[in-house]
Amino acid sequence: MSLIVDNIRGEAAPTEALLPAATGSTRADSVFDSLRTAIVQGELAPGSKINEPQLSKLYGISRGPLREAIRRLEGCKLVEIKANVGARVIELDIQKAIEIYEIREALEGLACGLAAERASTADCVQLRALLTRHEAQIESEDGKRYYQKEGDLDFHYLIVSLSGNTRLFNLLCDELYHLLRLYRVQTSSQPSRPAQAFKEHHRIVDAIEERDAMLAELLMRRHIASAKATLLAQLDHDSELNPIGVGS
Amino acid sequence: MSLIVDNIRGEAAPTEALLPAATGSTRADSVFDSLRTAIVQGELAPGSKINEPQLSKLYGISRGPLREAIRRLEGCKLVEIKANVGARVIELDIQKAIEIYEIREALEGLACGLAAERASTADCVQLRALLTRHEAQIESEDGKRYYQKEGDLDFHYLIVSLSGNTRLFNLLCDELYHLLRLYRVQTSSQPSRPAQAFKEHHRIVDAIEERDAMLAELLMRRHIASAKATLLAQLDHDSELNPIGVGS
């Protein structure tokens, strides 16, 4: 068991090499991107320490821009910094995931309602096309659940962008979605009930096509609430096993 | 007229002296706080450039920690950074303010509903006491609208904290509320309809006391929506004057 714990909480380092530093972008920006994907994809284990000398050597940069990148990660809530101690990759337990889903439910409900008010006919066509495309993908290569995960996010991505609220877009797509990805990786959770989800997606597009903002918001909130319910059930199940957080 | 413009957009510097660097906190943290309040209170004019040598001299620190503070400000959406060019204080036009209010409506609605589900009886008493206290303050020193502004935020602050969702609390209190303050300073907007607002506040507390989550959410959303409506009316009014953004 301690093997697993060590694996999860160890001081894992990302396998990435240094990037060629794309023009128009500073080193701090590139290393921020690299670190973010490293964290979100689980290469930097949750709870593990961010070692500045080690990472600066790995990426071939000095600690100055690295620290700026870390400060940006802090802004995205992907690491937590304690003064004079350093940064650690965030750990998402079920409790925190539920908090995120509560927020997501409210914000994506808003986005979906706005999308229904503002989406053009062409937008609706695009939205429906995206759904059918993903559906076909799933049916053909049934084994690879991977696409379904990303496909699901594509759908939500598009709707949020149709809301026309750029701040909302940034909030969801630049912050919350990364946290969701991280949680999925940490718990290696499969997307449950794909068939049901697709049905719900189509109902949501129906509502948007009909410019029914209230219904669109309601359906999206319900759609996300059902995912949240799965988490809640898991939380209740776990707390039944360990009544007051008693470890082994 | 150019006088006003210069005053608003000039490279104003905050009048703050360097802080004694509270223990347990790094210099980057203190200067982050200083800069944030300087921006929110309008001492650093919206749109003005963040000059690193100038600010580092003013605060008596080097550019390293200053840049980390700036990166944190970027995370709070208080400044915008362009690579190789630098950071500028954000400018909030009505359009952006409306986006914020849309988000705030959804999130505070959520917070209020959760508060209704989770608040203890003592919490409700505290909430009501806060209201009556502010009411008395307003009636006594009617002239000072200042208290009403902050008092209004106090009320919302408390409700958000009662939601029990810490991420929601951080999102609203550490990010959105600062932006609201900034917008109020930028437009020197007075809180409209204080009497009506107090009535709505009491109805909201009523709903929370009765553990009526749906009603509490509805009332809070409506409460914020009416503030948003004022902005929208202003936007329509302005666009009537300058049909397609024609300056003087």
Place this chain on the structure above:
DNA sequence: TACAATATTATTGTCAACAATTTTTAGGGT
């Protein structure tokens, strides 16, 4: 005067070294 190209200045990005703090290790006492 107006305009374009160039030179100058200022500012940002980056680095390597030093200071301050924390963590780890070693040692001694009970």
Place this chain on the structure above:
DNA sequence: ACCCTAAAAATTGTTGACAATAATATTGTA
């Protein structure tokens, strides 16, 4: 063996200097 204390190592916080880029001023020309 345990725990407390002190030295050593490692890591974070900070600084000043240098390189790269952008903004500004200057000059030349039509």
